[in-house]
Amino acid sequence: MPLPGTASCRLFGARFEMPQTWLIVGASRGIGFEFTKQLLARGDRVLAATGSSLSRHALGTWSDIVAAGSGRLQQFRCDMLREDTIDGMVDDLRACGVHHIDHVVLNAGVLKYPNRATDMSYADFALHLHTNTIGPVICAQRLLKSMISLGFITFISSDSGSTQRFLEMEDGFAAYSASKAALNQSLRHMAAELKRKGDDTVILALHPGEVKTDLANLNLEWEVEGQMMPEESVASCIKIIENRNQDDSGTFWTWENKRYPW
16 A cells, blocks of 8 residues: 555656656665655655555654655555565556666665574574565666666665674674675675676665664664764765765775775
């Protein structure tokens, strides 16, 4: 079902003439929700893909987002745990006349805490891999195989997925870290494969920092330093994405505009 005030292939308000088109996958809450807000506020066109209901806070402010859209917001269904909805989103984008997307941001993710390697269940490990790795990679793949031209695909990753800079203090993050490490390696292969094919689509990994979202609302046994609000993180992330070029395809960045080790 469409979110309140939205419907597939329906625009809200006046016809848009925007400089950039963004597809935000995982737009219903947290970082994805903030991407949607900020991009609409600055005048861009946003294709918002959601796989779940809005959070209570998001539901309360969705009407404001629709109003801010002024005809530049469209909503689509896409659940990382359901391949049919990924294919359906791509079909719906084409049916709505989308021929070019400047930026795709794959933000959907899950963190079920704790997920220790010595204790986690088969189902919990599979959940992290399907949501954080398999779903986003397949989503990018299907978009690349569509007739829609793409400029950049940014995967929201995490410093937890770095194998070169292992964070030993992150007790209970085994499944999450493994899923992000697998995502990182998959997107690196994707970037290399596209280069060999002569495809100019730029593939990026981006660590948004320690952000205060529903996903991060955990009772951890260690202190998380440098937490910030989604507004600060996303404002930085947008700048970093837009400052990248084709030479950066297959690289890993942080919200501080620094390269991060794989």
